[in-house]
Amino acid sequence: xxxxxxxxxxxxxxxxxxxxxxxxxxxxxxxxxxxxxxxxxxxxxxxxxxxxxxxxxxxxxxxxxxxxxxxxxxxxxxxxxxxxxxxxxxxxxxxxxxxxxxxxxxxxxxxxxxxxxxxxxxxxxxxxxxxxxxxxxxxxxxxxxxxxxxxxxxxxxxxxxxxxxxxxxxxxxxxxxxxxxxxxxxxxxxxxxxxxxxxxxxxxxxxxxxx
Numbered sequence: 327x328x329x330x331x332x333x334x335x336x337x338x339x340x341x342x343x344x345x346x347x348x349x350x351x352x353x354x355x356x357x358x359x360x361x362x363x364x365x366x367x368x369x370x371x372x373x374x375x376x377x378x379x380x381x382x383x384x385x386x387x388x389x390x391x392x393x394x395x396x397x398x399x400x401x402x403x404x405x406x407x408x409x410x411x412x413x414x415x416x417x418x419x420x421x422x423x424x425x426x427x428x429x430x431x432x433x434x435x436x437x438x439x440x441x442x443x444x445x446x447x448x449x450x451x452x453x454x455x456x457x458x459x460x461x462x463x464x465x466x467x468x469x470x471x472x473x474x475x476x477x478x479x480x481x482x483x484x485x486x487x488x489x490x491x492x493x494x495x496x497x498x499x500x501x502x503x504x505x506x507x508x509x510x511x512x513x514x515x516x517x518x519x520x521x522x523x524x525x526x527x528x529x530x531x532x533x534x535x536x537x
Contacts, residue, residue, distance in 0.1 A: 351536035352501040356406040358525050359498060360399060366491060367395040373484075381475035384463045387456055394456070398449050405442040409531055412439065415522045426522040433515035433535075435505065443506035450499040457492040464488055504535040 371392050374380070380388065413428035430436075435443065464485040466472045474481060509515045514537075521532045 351534050352497070352504050353532055353534040354498050354501045355523065355525060355530045355532050356402065356409065357528070357530040360402045360406065362494060363395050363399045363402060367392050367399070370395070377476050377480065379475040382473065384460060384467075384474045387460055387463070391453070391456060391460075394449070394453050398446070398453065401442070401446050401449055405439070405446060406531065408439055408442060409520060409533065412436070413520045413522075413531065415520075415529075415531065428520040430518045433509060433518045435518055440506050440508075443502050447499065447502040447506050450495055450502060454492065454495040454499050457488060457495050461485065461488040461492050501533060501535060505533060 370388065374388065374392075415426055415428070463472065463474070464481055467474050467481050468478070468485065504516060505518055507516070516535055516537055518535045521534060523530055523532045
């Protein structure tokens with residue numbers, strides 16, 4: 327039937343506003359991301375040691391990633407400390423049915439925080455570009471037999487791994503790009519907020535931005 331002649335029933339409709347916001351939202355979790363950066367640094371350092379025959383552009387690009395990851399760990403910790411102070415969340419307890427939130431009024435992030443976010447945006451842009459290039463080289467090695475200095479079986483294992491690294495880095499880039507942006511004064515502001523969430527047995531701060 328035509329939509330005008332139809333009644334729609336939404337079960338659990340009180341969740342719709344949050345679902346709609348989250349659908350368009352960018353977000354990252356601070357402690358989780360720092361842990362990911364540390365683990366990725368270790369994994370890639372191990373990869374280089376275990377495969378000394380890696381050669382060409384792939385090897386030269388890969389050798390630069392661990393240093394980028396270490397730099398990002400420091401930048402991530404700096405903004406995490408600043409956001410914790412801004413939100414003043416109580417990490418000793420968490421509400422069971424509602425995540426504690428800190429909303430930036432009119433979506434305006436204080437300038438010192440915005441400058442930190444701009445630094446993270448630039449760093450994640452560099453990392454995302456490099457991971458994208460590494461993933462493309464692995465794909466080319468499989469499709470066009472580009473020589474990387476390791477067996478094809480190793481390349482087949484590395485391609486999905488680098489695909490996941492690229493996707494997570496790109497997601498962080500998207501968040502910090504929107505979080506650090508300055509909205510047009512005449513436009514509807516972008517919502518920017520922090521939420522205290524469960525991360526395993528610990529608590530983490532989720533940084534969010536959504537139209």
